[in-house]
Every structure is written in structure tokens, then in C-alpha cells.
Amino acid sequence: MALYSFSKRKRLSNLLCCVLFICCFFRYKHFLRDLTENTSPDNPEFQQLSKTVKAVSEVTQRIQDNARSHENHLQLRRVQKQLKGRKTRILTPGRRYIREGWLKTVPPKGTEAKPKMFYLFSDILLQAKPCSPIHPFNGDKFACQQIYPLKECTVDKVFGHTKSQGGLISLTFARAKLLLMSDDQGDINDWYRSLCLAIGQLKSKNTVVHRRDELRRKPIRSEPDSQNTPELQQTRGIKRTMMLDEEVREHRENTDSSSSIPSTGESGYSATKRLKPNQAPAARPQESSGSSCVIL
Incomplete structure (x- = not known):
């Protein structure tokens, strides 16, 4: 028992030290900010103070984000x-x-409005009803009745149906419509603002993600980045050069073989034999001899 109480006191002391450190850290941030604002930019320590203020501000922002995330986690666990x-x-x-809070749901057939417990989150609206108080285990709990997604929800105020007592809001979903009423005008206005803010933030977040996905899309005819590496481009260039050299070599060989016509010996006979009839010359030239004469 003594060991348990000692460990408990130690945890409490550690938690208290952390709280004191965070409070002192925030004060230190404000002190550095005031010191930087009252320091001339020509002072050699101004740059160092500015960097310190920026680093301390980033740390404090991280601490605040972690604290909000922890508090939100505790609220979700509670619900x-x-x-x-x-x-x-x-x-x-x-x-x-x-x-969260109590609101009355107005049925479409005009029967009596029934109070329900509603929990509003960043992406859904949860409707629940209290369990039977005589239940041995769940007497103080709620039973979930319906979950409405806020992704495709529109909210509107309904005027002229409460006789200046409270208010009425209309929620339209993809497959359902909900009328919520409260006897407190301020409470129903707070619900209306919270719903509009949650729906607007959710839609803006989906729009930003959609635009980023569209920017990341590549053209249909463009090759993937993995096929445009420098090594692959160099290999393709070498292969293309070798193919061009081979084509040029074959073209030269074909040109030389078709344009060369030997003048003497058996090669001349074979070259003449390969000519087609329509490509034969009109008149055969006279065979040259060892002595030539000119007739005047």
C-alpha cells in the first residue's frame, strides 16, 4: 500500500513538473518575442533572436496541437x-x-416531437436515445439510433413554426431529412452555426484533396517517370545510334553494288548479264583495242 501511494505521488509530481515547464515555456516565448521587437535590426544579436523566437514558436505550436489532440481523444473515449x-x-x-446536447425531432406526420440526444463530430451527426433506467448494466447509457454523414448534408433555418419560442432547423441528407427543434433560441442558433461550420470544413477539405489528386494525374500519352531515367535514356540513345549506323552501312552497300559496272573481264560479262532487257543500252559500244586511230 505504501509503495502504491509512493508511485502515485511520484506520478503526480512528474505531471506537476511538466505543467510548470509548459507554463514557463510559454512565458519564455512571449519574453523572447518582446525582446526581439524591441531590438534594432542593426544589432548583431537580432538575427539570433529572430531564429530563437521562430524555433520556440514552432515548439509551442506543437505542444498546443498535441494538447488539443489529447483532449479530443478523451472526448471521443467519453462518448x-x-x-x-x-x-x-x-x-x-x-x-x-x-x-452534444438534447434536441427534439419533429416527425413528418405531425405527431409529438420526441427529445433525442445528438452528438456532433467533424464528419457525422449521431442520434441516440436513453436506455431503460431499470437496465442492470446500461441504465445510464444511450443507444445509437442513427448516424447521419455530413458529407452530403445541407442545413437550413425554418422560420414561423415555433411562435417565437426556440427555433427549428432542417437537415437534408442523401437518403433522409431531419427536423430538429429546441425551446432555447440561443441553443438552436449555436447548433446551426456548428453544423454549418462542420459541413463547410468537410466540403472544403474534400475539394482540396480532389484538386491535389487531379494535379498528380499524368497525361495519358506520357510515359511513367520510371521509364525516363537518365540511364535508360542513354541506353536508348546508344541503341538508336547503332541502328542508324547499320541502316547507313546497308544503304551504302546496296548503292555501291548497284552503281558499279566493271569494264573488262568476266566481271563485265556477269554485270551485263544481270541487267534486265528493258534496262539494256540501245547500242553496244565498240570494243577497245590496243591501237587506236582517228579518221579525218
């Missing part, structure tokens, strides 16, 4: 424990908790 069973999964990466 998960409030729901009955494990079928509904709340702990999902990238999901943020926004708010």
Missing part, C-alpha cells in the same frame, strides 16, 4: 463509453468532437 455496446465505433482517426 464511446456513454453508448451501449461496441457496434458503434466513435474512435476513428481524423474525427473531431464538436458538441
Whole structure:
């Protein structure tokens, strides 16, 4: 028992030290920022102070992001424990908790509005009802009834149906329509702003991701980057040069064999024999002899 209490006190002291360090770190950031703003740019220490302020600001921003992420994780775990069973999964990466509260759902047939518990997250709206209070295990929990995705949701205010008592908002989804009412005008206005903000952020995020995917697409006729490496281009150039040299060599051989006509001996006979009839000369020249004479 004494060992347990000692370890517990040690954890508490470590946590207190971390909190004090974070508080002092934030004060140190403000102190450095004020010192830099009151330092002349001509001062030789101005550059070093500016770099220090930038580094300290990055660290403090990281600490704040981690704190918000931890708090959001705790909220998701709390909501998960409030729901009955494990079928509904709340702990999902990238999901943020926004708010929760009681709202009345107005049925389309005009019957009495029933209060329901709603949980608003960054991507879904969860509707739940309280479990039976006489249940031995789930008396203080909620049963999930419906999950509405905010990706294809539009929200509108409905005027003239509450007689200046509270408010009414309309939610239109891909396959459902929901009318939510509250007797508190300020509460329904807060819900309306939270829903509009969550839907707008979700749609803008999907648009940015879609544009990035389109920018990453390559033309249809372009070759992949893996086929345009410098080594592969050099190999292709060598092969193309060898093929051109071979074609030029064959062309020269064909040209020399077709244009050369020997004048004496058996080679001349064979060359004459290879000529076609229509390519034969009109008159055979006289054979040359050892002595030549000129007739005047």
C-alpha cells in the first residue's frame, strides 16, 4: 500500500513538473518575442533572436496541437463509453468532437416531437436515445439510433413554426431529412452555426484533396517517370545510334553494288548479264583495242 501511494505521488509530481515547464515555456516565448521587437535590426544579436523566437514558436505550436489532440481523444473515449455496446465505433482517426446536447425531432406526420440526444463530430451527426433506467448494466447509457454523414448534408433555418419560442432547423441528407427543434433560441442558433461550420470544413477539405489528386494525374500519352531515367535514356540513345549506323552501312552497300559496272573481264560479262532487257543500252559500244586511230 505504501509503495502504491509512493508511485502515485511520484506520478503526480512528474505531471506537476511538466505543467510548470509548459507554463514557463510559454512565458519564455512571449519574453523572447518582446525582446526581439524591441531590438534594432542593426544589432548583431537580432538575427539570433529572430531564429530563437521562430524555433520556440514552432515548439509551442506543437505542444498546443498535441494538447488539443489529447483532449479530443478523451472526448471521443467519453462518448464511446456513454453508448451501449461496441457496434458503434466513435474512435476513428481524423474525427473531431464538436458538441452534444438534447434536441427534439419533429416527425413528418405531425405527431409529438420526441427529445433525442445528438452528438456532433467533424464528419457525422449521431442520434441516440436513453436506455431503460431499470437496465442492470446500461441504465445510464444511450443507444445509437442513427448516424447521419455530413458529407452530403445541407442545413437550413425554418422560420414561423415555433411562435417565437426556440427555433427549428432542417437537415437534408442523401437518403433522409431531419427536423430538429429546441425551446432555447440561443441553443438552436449555436447548433446551426456548428453544423454549418462542420459541413463547410468537410466540403472544403474534400475539394482540396480532389484538386491535389487531379494535379498528380499524368497525361495519358506520357510515359511513367520510371521509364525516363537518365540511364535508360542513354541506353536508348546508344541503341538508336547503332541502328542508324547499320541502316547507313546497308544503304551504302546496296548503292555501291548497284552503281558499279566493271569494264573488262568476266566481271563485265556477269554485270551485263544481270541487267534486265528493258534496262539494256540501245547500242553496244565498240570494243577497245590496243591501237587506236582517228579518221579525218
